[in-house]
Amino acid sequence: MGEVKLIATTQSLFCTRVEWALKLKGVEYEFIEEEDLRNKSPLLLKYNPVHKKVPLLLHHGKPIAESLVILEYIEETWKENPLLPQDPYERALARFWAQFLGDKCVFGAWEAAHKAEGEEKTKAIESAQESLAFLEKQIAGKKYFGGEEIGFLDIVAGWIPHWLSVMEEVGGMKLLEAEKFPLLHEWAHNFIQIPLIRECIPPREKLLDYFNASISYMRSLATNKQ
Amino acid sequence: MAEEVKVFRTWSSPFAFRVVWALQFKGVPYENIYEDLSEKSSLLLHYNPIHKKVPVLVHNGKPLAESLVILEYIEETWKQTPLFPEDPYERATARFWARFGDDQVLPSVFGVFIKQGKEREEAIVTAHGNLKYLEEELRGKKFFSGEKIGFLDLAFGWVANLVSVFEEIQGLTLIDHEKYPLLLAWIQNFMDDPIIKESWPPRDKLITKYQALLGSFIPKEAAEK
Numbered sequence: 001m002g003e004v005k006l007i008a009t010t011q012s013l014f015c016t017r018v019e020w021a022l023k024l025k026g027v028e029y030e031f032i033e034e035e036d037l038r039n040k041s042p043l044l045l046k047y048n049p050v051h052k053k054v055p056l057l058l059h060h061g062k063p064i065a066e067s068l069v070i071l072e073y074i075e076e077t078w079k080e081n082p083l084l085p086q087d088p089y090e091r092a093l094a095r096f097w098a099q100f101l102g103d104k105c106v107f108g109a110w111e112a113a114h115k116a117e118g119e120e121k122t123k124a125i126e127s128a129q130e131s132l133a134f135l136e137k138q139i140a141g142k143k144y145f146g147g148e149e150i151g152f153l154d155i156v157a158g159w160i161p162h163w164l165s166v167m168e169e170v171g172g173m174k175l176l177e178a179e180k181f182p183l184l185h186e187w188a189h190n191f192i193q194i195p196l197i198r199e200c201i202p203p204r205e206k207l208l209d210y211f212n213a214s215i216s217y218m219r220s221l222a223t224n225k226q
Numbered sequence: 227m228a229e230e231v232k233v234f235r236t237w238s239s240p241f242a243f244r245v246v247w248a249l250q251f252k253g254v255p256y257e258n259i260y261e262d263l264s265e266k267s268s269l270l271l272h273y274n275p276i277h278k279k280v281p282v283l284v285h286n287g288k289p290l291a292e293s294l295v296i297l298e299y300i301e302e303t304w305k306q307t308p309l310f311p312e313d314p315y316e317r318a319t320a321r322f323w324a325r326f327g328d329d330q331v332l333p334s335v336f337g338v339f340i341k342q343g344k345e346r347e348e349a350i351v352t353a354h355g356n357l358k359y360l361e362e363e364l365r366g367k368k369f370f371s372g373e374k375i376g377f378l379d380l381a382f383g384w385v386a387n388l389v390s391v392f393e394e395i396q397g398l399t400l401i402d403h404e405k406y407p408l409l410l411a412w413i414q415n416f417m418d419d420p421i422i423k424e425s426w427p428p429r430d431k432l433i434t435k436y437q438a439l440l441g442s443f444i445p446k447e448a449a450e451k
Contacts, residue, residue: 050326050359062315069321076314092290092299099292100276134276 004029005058007044009037010202011210013106013159014067015055019200020155021071025078068102071152083152097138097145098156105131109164113171114215116222121173128175136181143190154191161188162201170211231256234270234282236263238427238435240384241293242281247380248297250421252304294324297377309377320371323363324381331356332384338400339392339436340443353400357409360385364408368415375419379412383422386413391432395440 004022006029008015022029034044034054047063048056057064057073064073075083084091108131112124135157139145145153160176168174178185191197231249233256235242249256261270261280273282273289282289283296285303290296301310311317334356337349360382363370370378389401390413401409416422 059315064315064318064322066322066325069318069325072321073314073318076317088299088302089285089288089290091302092295095295095298096290096292099295 003058003060005032006030007032007034007041007047007056007058008054009034011207012054013163016200016202017067017155017158018055018057018070018074020158020197021074021083023196023200024083024150024155025074025081027074027078068098068156071098071155075152083146083155085146085151094145094151094153097135097153100131100134101153101156105135106159109167109175112173112175113167113211114218115171116219117172125173125175129180132176132181132184136184139183139187144187150191150194150197154187158191158197160184161192162204163207166204166207166211170208170215229255230284230286232259232284233257234259234261234267234273234284235280236261238432239280240387241279243383243387243425243427244293244380245281245283245296245300246425247383247422248300248309250425251309251375252300252307254300254304294321294328294381297380301377309371309375309380311371311376320376320378323359323370323378326356326359327381331360335385335389335392335400338398339396340440350400354405357401357406361406361409364412369412375416375422379416383416385409386416387427388432388436389413391429391436395433395437 004027006015006018006022008018008031010033019031032043034041037054040052044054044056045052047058048065051065053065055065055067055070057070059073059077064070071083084094105128108124108128112121112128115121115124138153144150145157164176168176176185176188192201231254233242233245233249235246235258237260246256246258259269261267263280266278270280270282271278273284274291277291279291281293281296282291283299284290285299290299297309301308311320331353334349334353338346338353341349360370367373369375370382385401393399393401401413403410417426
């Protein structure tokens with residue numbers, strides 16, 4: 001099918017999504033590590049001039065950016081192991097939830113993590129948990145969001161078992177409480193046990209360092225603004 | 227089973243227009259259900275509990291929200307008059323630009339409309355930084371989708387619909403002839419299409435609406451200074 005390259009960082013949850021999709025479909029690819037996002041490579045700037053972000057997929061030298069767009073491209077290009085359901089309505093629901101997970105949820109959790117203790121943090125935590133409550137409803141009656149097997153939505157929600165738990169630690173907060181979200185908690189546990197999934201996640205220590213550095217930086221910005 | 231298609235919308239929502247245009251291009255009969263967003267119907271809240279917004283498409287009782295998601299559903303459900311390109315790479319490109327439009331271009335243009343003074347000047351710079359990509363995308367093409375109107379044109383329909391309204395109200399020109407000859411030509415071609423024309427919100431109503439909207443922003447801006 002031609003050469004596939006993925007420009008990515010190991011800690012970005014958006015990049016790991018793409019790796020999971022490629023691996024699930026048995027697509028061979030070259031991982032090109034973007035070492036320092038504060039000093040972006042000429043390759044990244046050339047192929048993603050609009051956003052200058054990772055992940056960036058290169059297929060036959062043609063770039064595709066934005067993780068959800070990349071996932072749809074992978075789905076349409078490599079037909080084995082379909083990630084999206086067959087039925088158009090189910091597909092639309094998967095896309096709707098993917099957008100919700102990609103936007104509201106990730107940044108909601110991140111917001112809650114980096115805010116210092118106080119009313120704003122409490123509000124951010126509540127808001128993030130509202131999003132998790134919607135997800136709890138979605139997983140009801142199913143082992144995975146995709147049903148018996150993992151699919152598109154599991155991949156997009158896949159940041160929850162690993163990245164969210166690190167955000168919780170650095171942010172001094174608990175979002176995915178087992179008593180409040182038993183089904184989501186169980187899904188997270190099942191998902192992260194899958195070998196193919198597990199083999200792509202960054203080491204926890206590395207992620208802790210990365211998030212701690214980000215939070216310190218953002219809190220210092222906030223302090224400087226006052 | 228008889229098809230039942232309803233679109234929950236307002237008369238002006240550019241996001242709802244995307245859905246309505248797509249259905250019209252495909253010749254799918256549907257019913258408009260107009261919402262008053264200051265007093266949302268219980269039905270809308272039932273069908274879109276997460277975002278509580280329009281548009282919502284309800285097909286045989288099954289609801290869908292988020293206009294770009296709805297457009298993909300319409301494409302997959304009614305196969306006549308395809309709106310998306312066939313090639314996966316071109317589809318990815320179209321999806322990329324549609325998201326860019328909603329996430330970056332629209333907020334930056336809206337920022338130019340509602341902001342004042344120095345903030346507006348900054349917003350103008352940001353908006354131009356985004357709009358230039360649209361101009362580039364039109365190179366060698368009549369429409370974003372090629373020879374005919376397609377998904378990406380519908381996604382950018384708000385540019386044809388609203389930018390000139392914002393410009394008139396604020397007495398400024400954002401999309402000028404010098405920088406954006408292709409985009410201006412696209413706006414005209416888009417508006418001239420008979421199907422688009424048929425569902426076009428009245429300009430004078432839009433002016434009134436956005437003038438009022440501006441009025442609701444300004445006191446807040448003044449209070450924050």
